[in-house]
Amino acid sequence: MKVFFHQDFYRVYTSDPAAAAGRMESVVSALEGEADFLEPAPASREEILAAHTPAHVRQVETMGLYGIAALAAGGAVAAARAGMEAPAFAAIRPPGHHASADSAWGFCFFNNMAVALLSLKNQGLIQTAHVLDFDLHFGDGNVNILKPLGWVSIHNPDAADRAGYLDQVEQELSVAEADVFAVSAGFDNHMDDWGGTLATEDYQEMGRMAAAAAKKRGAGCFGVLEGGYNHAMLGQNALAFVKGMQEGWEG
Numbered sequence: 001m002k003v004f005f006h007q008d009f010y011r012v013y014t015s016d017p018a019a020a021a022g023r024m025e026s027v028v029s030a031l032e033g034e035a036d037f038l039e040p041a042p043a044s045r046e047e048i049l050a051a052h053t054p055a056h057v058r059q060v061e062t063m064g065l066y067g068i069a070a071l072a073a074g075g076a077v078a079a080a081r082a083g084m085e086a087p088a089f090a091a092i093r094p095p096g097h098h099a100s101a102d103s104a105w106g107f108c109f110f111n112n113m114a115v116a117l118l119s120l121k122n123q124g125l126i127q128t129a130h131v132l133d134f135d136l137h138f139g140d141g142n143v144n145i146l147k148p149l150g151w152v153s154i155h156n157p158d159a160a161d162r163a164g165y166l167d168q169v170e171q172e173l174s175v176a177e178a179d180v181f182a183v184s185a186g187f188d189n190h191m192d193d194w195g196g197t198l199a200t201e202d203y204q205e206m207g208r209m210a211a212a213a214a215k216k217r218g219a220g221c222f223g224v225l226e227g228g229y230n231h232a233m234l235g236q237n238a239l240a241f242v243k244g245m246q247e248g249w250e251g
């Protein structure tokens with residue numbers, strides 16, 4: 001599977017937990033040998049401005065974070081494009097699902113998922129999209145930017161137990177119709193992370209379900225990294241998700 005990653009993502013660009021030293025090393029060391037690593041280009045200003053206001057882009061520039069945030073968005077764009085052929089993953093940071101058009105919080109700056117889906121849409125590669133956001137936290141930025149467009153359905157599962165959580169995901173994926181199945185893949189709801197709920201194998205199962213749903217409908221499939229803060233588990237969880245996508249695609 002194609003995994004989009006850039007050495008610059010190792011850089012500790014802020015003092016928040018998403019930017020912590022060692023976090024991306026956890027992901028890369030787990031995926032190494034299991035995936036084809038490709039280096040993305042930054043998202044273009046035009047692609048970013050499809051999701052964000054000029055004032056917000058200027059704000060991120062003022063913070064000195066435009067470069068790394070545009071590169072993360074570019075990783076999502078690259079994974080989305082590759083995902084139209086076969087499942088792909090963007091191992092990127094800063095994360096994006098708390099970034100709205102004109103504001104951002106929660107360690108996010110640009111909304112990587114929104115930039116990626118709008119890029120696919122504006123290039124005529126998709127008409128509709130479904131987003132599964134299994135991060136611990138509600139992806140308010142994804143919802144604020146994408147939901148009003150009318151061609152994106154978004155699912156933030158909220159069950160408090162593993163079985164119920166997987167049931168919700170399965171239920172939603174069984175009825176979702178879309179040209180691309182995208183996953184805001186945050187791993188902070190793992191039993192050894194902040195949320196304390198899901199097991200590593202659950203990420204594999206969700207990857208499998210998302211890719212199988214895509215395959216069944218002749219759609220694309222990709223995931224982008226959001227949260228996940230226990231460095232001892234993050235890589236294994238990302239690997240489980242990537243393996244699941246592969247399995248679901250191959251049937």
Ligand SMILES: [Zn+2]
Pocket residue numbers: 135136137186188226227228
């Ligand atoms: Zn989160």
